């Protein structure tokens with residue numbers, strides 16, 4: 156808005172303004188996911204941290220149409236754009252359960268996209284259609300006990316045997332690994348072909364030889380199930396190959412890009428939630444006769460956090476806009492995920508600090524500062 160002699164411009168801090176990538180439809184979607192997460196999921200968050208969240212969350216979300224927001228209508232999806240998947244990633248944080256958000260995101264934004272992008276019509280009908288309804292649950296198997304960051308170091312082998320393949324190996328840290336009906340499995344089919352020696356398979360989790368070995372304990376996100384899996388002479392037909400034989404590495408690298416942006420959006424939203432909850436606390440909690448938020452040190456912490464969150468959000472949205480418009484901005488996607496995850500850790504740490512509880516750095520800093528006569 157331009158200033159004129161007649162007008163007095165005042166900052167509109169309270170204005171609710173949507174980002175340009177979002178339409179009114181996205182905002183309506185945002186509200187309905189938020190209502191659902193707040194009313195139907197959040198009340199169980201603590202219990203599910205003990206028990207893991209139930210499979211019925213998938214069926215309920217399927218009923219509501221939330222598992223196929225950006226998936227084609229031909230397979231039961233809503234036919235929305237990529238931004239609608241970002242809206243889900245952001246609003247599901249209102250479930251107050253990082254583990255639940257991760258379990259859902261693995262299903263919708265990690266395992267499902269490669270089936271839609273590279274799968275045969277039969278594979279889409281068999282797995283994507285019921286997955287969008289929440290009747291079948293998906294997981295994705297890349298990581299192995301001896302190969303994490305170094306995806307090319309995986310050892311799970313798929314060896315051709317007549318018209319079939321025989322799979323042997325193990326996968327670890329597999330989200331939804333205990334509950335899933337099918338796994339998008341990364342294997343090596345040709346050990347001498349370098350990056351051209353990988354192949355993806357869709358392996359039903361009830362196939363003989365698939366062993367759900369162990370539920371893994373984690374430091375947090377206990378609501379999600381994280382599995383160690385073994386594959387012992389698992390026989391699958393050639394029709395279980397997902398995409399092209401020998402192109403699995405490239406297929407999975409493509410999948411990681413969409414997943415990383417969804418992760419970034421979720422982390423920005425999680426940071427915002429920490430911020431808002433702590434802001435409320437800073438208004439309520441009093442020390443030395445005033446709200447703790449009125450101390451300049453604490454006020455500046457909020458200013459720092461808000462600025463970092465906004466920076467991460469803008470980077471995520473801008474990169475999502477490029478991705479949704481047909482670009483493949485791998486560098487910026489990595490930047491967005493890096494920044495969003497760092498901001499989330501910093502904000503969570505700062506928010507815990509503001510909540511105090513057991514000895515606060517601010518008081519120590521104040522004692523030290525005053526000791527210099529300041």
Ligand SMILES: Cc1cc2nc3c(=O)[nH]c(=O)nc-3n(C[C@H](O)[C@H](O)[C@H](O)COP(=O)(O)OP(=O)(O)OC[C@H]3O[C@@H](n4cnc5c(N)ncnc54)[C@H](O)[C@@H]3O)c2cc1C
Nearest residue numbers: 261295296297298302303304305327328329330373376381
């Ligand atoms: C909660 C949770 C859920 C997960 N869900 C899934 C899932 O559903 N499916 C799946 O396949 N995987 C999943 N993972 C696995 C995740 O993708 C891996 O943990 C990740 O790829 C890192 O692998 P790693 O843990 O083996 O670490 P490593 O690769 O062993 O790395 C160990 C350390 O070394 C560093 N490092 C490694 N290589 C280099 C290098 N070249 N240069 C410098 N430093 C390096 C790493 O940054 C890290 O700090 C999940 C993990 C967690 C924690």
